[in-house]
Amino acid sequence: MNRTLTVTALLLAAGLGGVAAAQTQTSYKGPKVTLTYLHGFTGADRPVMERLIAQFNAAHPNIQVRAQAQPWGTTWQQLPSLVASGRAPDVVVINEDQITNFIARGAVSPLTNAELQSAGISKSRFYGPLFKTADYEGKSYGVPISSVAYVMFYNKDLMKKSGVTKVPTNRTELLAAARACTTDRSGRKPGQAGFDPKALNTWGISLYNNWVGSRLAYAAILQNGGSLVDKNLNASFNSPQAVEAVQFLVDLVQKQNVARPNSTEEAELAAFSQGKVCFFPSGQWYLDRFEQQKMNFGVAFVPRVGTKQDAAWGGSSHLTLPKQRAGYDANKRRAALAFVNWMTSPNQNLAWTEAGSLPVMPAVANNKKFENRPIAGVFEKLGNIYATSGFPWGGQVLGPFDNAWANAYSGKQSVKAALDAGVSEANKQIQQARKTFQ
Amino acid sequence: MSLSLPGEAARPREGRRRRGGREGSALTPYLYLLPFMALFLVFVVYPVGYGLFVSLHRWDLLAETRPFVGLEYYRNLFDPETPQSQFFWNSMKNTGFFTLVSVPLLIGTSLGLALLLHRPIFGRAFFRSVFFLPGILTVSVMGILWRWMFDNQIGLVNAVRTDLLGMQPLPFLSTEGLAWVPIIVGTVWWTIGFNMTLYLAGLGNISQSYYEAAEIDGATPWAKFRFITWPLLAPVTLFVFVTTVLASFQLFGQTLVITAGGPNRTTQSTIQYITEEAFSNNQFSSASAMAFLFGLVMLIFTYLQFRIMARDARGEN
Numbered sequence: 001m002n003r004t005l006t007v008t009a010l011l012l013a014a015g016l017g018g019v020a021a022a023q024t025q026t027s028y029k030g031p032k033v034t035l036t037y038l039h040g041f042t043g044a045d046r047p048v049m050e051r052l053i054a055q056f057n058a059a060h061p062n063i064q065v066r067a068q069a070q071p072w073g074t075t076w077q078q079l080p081s082l083v084a085s086g087r088a089p090d091v092v093v094i095n096e097d098q099i100t101n102f103i104a105r106g107a108v109s110p111l112t113n114a115e116l117q118s119a120g121i122s123k124s125r126f127y128g129p130l131f132k133t134a135d136y137e138g139k140s141y142g143v144p145i146s147s148v149a150y151v152m153f154y155n156k157d158l159m160k161k162s163g164v165t166k167v168p169t170n171r172t173e174l175l176a177a178a179r180a181c182t183t184d185r186s187g188r189k190p191g192q193a194g195f196d197p198k199a200l201n202t203w204g205i206s207l208y209n210n211w212v213g214s215r216l217a218y219a220a221i222l223q224n225g226g227s228l229v230d231k232n233l234n235a236s237f238n239s240p241q242a243v244e245a246v247q248f249l250v251d252l253v254q255k256q257n258v259a260r261p262n263s264t265e266e267a268e269l270a271a272f273s274q275g276k277v278c279f280f281p282s283g284q285w286y287l288d289r290f291e292q293q294k295m296n297f298g299v300a301f302v303p304r305v306g307t308k309q310d311a312a313w314g315g316s317s318h319l320t321l322p323k324q325r326a327g328y329d330a331n332k333r334r335a336a337l338a339f340v341n342w343m344t345s346p347n348q349n350l351a352w353t354e355a356g357s358l359p360v361m362p363a364v365a366n367n368k369k370f371e372n373r374p375i376a377g378v379f380e381k382l383g384n385i386y387a388t389s390g391f392p393w394g395g396q397v398l399g400p401f402d403n404a405w406a407n408a409y410s411g412k413q414s415v416k417a418a419l420d421a422g423v424s425e426a427n428k429q430i431q432q433a434r435k436t437f438q
Numbered sequence: 439m440s441l442s443l444p445g446e447a448a449r450p451r452e453g454r455r456r457r458g459g460r461e462g463s464a465l466t467p468y469l470y471l472l473p474f475m476a477l478f479l480v481f482v483v484y485p486v487g488y489g490l491f492v493s494l495h496r497w498d499l500l501a502e503t504r505p506f507v508g509l510e511y512y513r514n515l516f517d518p519e520t521p522q523s524q525f526f527w528n529s530m531k532n533t534g535f536f537t538l539v540s541v542p543l544l545i546g547t548s549l550g551l552a553l554l555l556h557r558p559i560f561g562r563a564f565f566r567s568v569f570f571l572p573g574i575l576t577v578s579v580m581g582i583l584w585r586w587m588f589d590n591q592i593g594l595v596n597a598v599r600t601d602l603l604g605m606q607p608l609p610f611l612s613t614e615g616l617a618w619v620p621i622i623v624g625t626v627w628w629t630i631g632f633n634m635t636l637y638l639a640g641l642g643n644i645s646q647s648y649y650e651a652a653e654i655d656g657a658t659p660w661a662k663f664r665f666i667t668w669p670l671l672a673p674v675t676l677f678v679f680v681t682t683v684l685a686s687f688q689l690f691g692q693t694l695v696i697t698a699g700g701p702n703r704t705t706q707s708t709i710q711y712i713t714e715e716a717f718s719n720n721q722f723s724s725a726s727a728m729a730f731l732f733g734l735v736m737l738i739f740t741y742l743q744f745r746i747m748a749r750d751a752r753g754e755n
Contacts, residue, residue, distance in 0.1 A: 395718030
C-alpha cells in the first residue's frame with residue numbers, strides 16, 4: 001500500500017515537474033510588450049479562455065495580453081479592413097472554414113520553421129491532419145487550439161434489445177447492425193414479407209438532409225480515397241471513389257430501408273433521444289445534451305464505410321498572426337509566438353477541453369481525466385479527423401456539395417447526377433473566384 | 439385691382455418681415471439641416487458610392503490591385519452561363535412569388551381580423567394582444583418555431599396528418615413548392631398583428647353616423663362594408679400595401695431559418711443569395727452588382743407605389 005502511494009506520488013511529481021518546467025520556460029526575453037488578441041469564444045467557452053489569459057498574464061510579467069471576444073462573423077468581416085489599414089490585432093483565432101481563404105488573400109502571415117522552433121512549438125505535438133488544416137502551399141499559418149469532430153453516437157439500450165453486441169467499425173458490420181436495429185410498426189424486419197419501410201418503428205442509422213448530414217458523405221468520400229478538390233483545387237467530389245462511397249449511404253435509406261427518408265437533423269436527434277434509432281452520426285457537440293438526459297449511450301469514431309482509410313470531418317480553431325504593417329515591432333511577434341506556444345501547450349489544452357473542445361494533441365487525449373467519459377471512445381482515432389480546408393473557395397465548394405448530398409439523399413437525383421451537378425456548379429464558381437486571387 | 443385676392447396685398451409685407459426679423463438669415467434652415475445632412479452623407483451617400491465603386495472593380499480589401507472591370511459583374515447577371523445569373527434571377531423569382539402570395543394574404547387576413555375584433559365581443563382586448571404578440575418575436579425564434587411545426591417527421595402538422603387523419607406525412611421542408619407553406623404561413627402569423635392594429639385604428643376613425651344612415655336605408659352588412667368601410671379604409675390599405683410589399687421584398691430571415699433556402703434554392707430569397715455571394719463566397723464585387731440591380735427594381739416598385747399614393751391623395755382613386 002505504502003509503496004503504491006509512494007510510486008504514485010513520485011510519478012505525479014515527475015509529471016507535474018515536467019509540466020511546470022515547460023510552463024516557466026518562455027522563449028520571450030525582450031522588453032515588456034502588450035499584445036491584442038481577438039477570438040470568437042463568446043459562449044460558455046469564454047470564461048475558460050479568460051481564465052487562461054489571466055494565468056498567462058500572471059506568469060509572464062513582460063507580456064500583457066489584452067483579449068477581445070466577439071462573434072466569429074464579425075471578425076471575418078472586420079479582419080480584412082483591419083489588416084489593410086495596418087491595425088490588425090497581434091493574434092487572431094480563425095476557424096477551419098475561413099482560414100485558407102484568409103491565407104490566400106494574404107491576411108495571415110506564415111509561421112516559419114525557425115520561428116516555430118525558437119518559440120518551442122513543435123508540429124509533432126499535435127494531431128497531424130489537424131495541424132495541416134492551417135497549411136497552404138507548403139507553409140504553416142496557424143497552430144490549433146480547439147477542435148470539434150463528427151462522431152457516431154450509439155444507443156446501448158436499443159442495440160442490446162436488437163441483439164447488436166459490437167459497435168460497427170466497417171461497412172459490413174454497419175449494414176448488419178443497422179438491419180438488426182430496424183423494425184416496422186408491426187415488428188417486421190427489412191427483407192421479411194410485408195415489411196413496410198414507410199412505417200419504421202426503430203431503425204439503424206440517422207441520415208438527414210442538412211450540412212451536418214452531408215458531413216457523413218464527406219467522411220465516406222475521404223475513407224474511399226476521394227476528396228472534395230483535386231490537386232489544382234478544383235472541385236472533384238464526383239470521382240468514382242466519391243460516387244461509390246455516397247451510393248453506399250444513399251442505399252442505406254433507399255435500398256436497405258435501415259434509415260428514414262426525407263428526415264431532418266431535429267427529427268433524427270429527437271428519435272435518437274427517444275431510443276428509436278441505434279446510430280446517430282453528428283457533431284460531438286451533442287455530447288452534453290445526451291449526458292444531461294442520462295441516456296445510456298456511447299460515442300464511437302465514424303465507421304469505415306470506405307475501403308482506404310479511417311476519416312471523419314472535424315472543425316477547428318487556430319491561433320494565427322495576421323499580416324502587420326511595415327516596421328511592426330519584432331518583439332511583439334516573438335511575444336505573440338510565446339503566447340501561442342503557451343496557449344497550445346498540453347496543460348492549457350487540457351484546461352481548454354472543459355469548454356467542450358476535443359484534445360488537439362495525443363498528450364492530452366491520454367490524460368486519465370477522460371478515461372471513463374463516453375467521448376474517450378473516439379480518442380484513439382483523433383488523428384484521422386480532416387477539416388474541409390486547404391482551398392480558398394470554401395463556400396463555393398461546400399455549398400454545392402451539401403446541396404448535392406441533399407438531392408442524392410432525398411432521391412431527387414441519382415448519386416452520380418447529383419454529384420456531377422454539384423461539381424459543375426462549384427467549378428463555375430471557382431473559375432470566377434480565381435480571378436480575385438490573381 | 440378689384441379682382442385681386444386679399445392675401446396678395448399682404449404678401450410683400452410678409453416677405454419683408456421674414457427677411458429682416460428675428461427669424462435669422464437665409465442660412466438658418468440649412469444649419470438646421472446640417473446634422474441630418476452629415477448623417478445622410480456618411481451613412482447613405484458614401485456607402486452607396488463606395489458600393490458602386492466596388493461593383494465596378496474586381497475588389498478585395500486585401501488584394502494589392504483592384505482592377506477596374508467596368509460592367510463585368512453586371513454583365514454576368516445577364517449571361518445565362520454564369521451561376522450568378524442563374525441563382526440571382528432564381529432568387530428574384532422566389533422573392534417575387536413570395537410577395538405575390540403573401541401580400542394579399544397579409545392584407546386580407548389582417549383586415550378580416552380587425553373587422554372581427556373591432557366589434558364589442560367578449561375578450562376583445564385579449565384577442566387583440568394574442569394576435570399582436572407574435573410580432574415581437576425575433577425572426578430566428580419565429581423561424582425555428584415554424585420549422586418544428588412543419589418538420590418532415592416530428593412536426594405537429596405531420597403528427598396531425600398521420601395520427602389523427604391516417605395520412606402519409608408530407609416532407610414540407612425538403613419538397614420543392616411545399617417548402618413555401620411554412621414560410622408563408624409563418625410570416626402571416628408573425629406579422630399579422632401590426633397590420634391588424636393599423637386597420638383597427640382606421641376602423642375607429644370611421645364615424646358611426648354613416649352606418650346609422652345606411653341602416654335607415656336598409657343596407658345589408660356587405661353593402662355597408664363595400665360602400666362605407668372599404669372606401670374609408672383606403673388610405674390605411676394603401677399604407678399597409680406599400681409597407682407590406684417592401685417588407686416582403688426584403689424576405690431573408692424566414693427562409694434562412696426555416697429552409698436555409700432549400701431544397702435546391704427554391705426558397706432562396708434575393709437578399710439571402712446576395713449575402714451568400716458576399717460573405718460565403720467572398721465575391722464582394724459580384725454581390726454589390728446584384729445589390730444595385732435589386733435596389734433598382736425596388737426603386738421602380740416604390741416609384742409606382744408613390745404614384746398611386748399621390749393619385750390617392752388628390753382624390754382620383
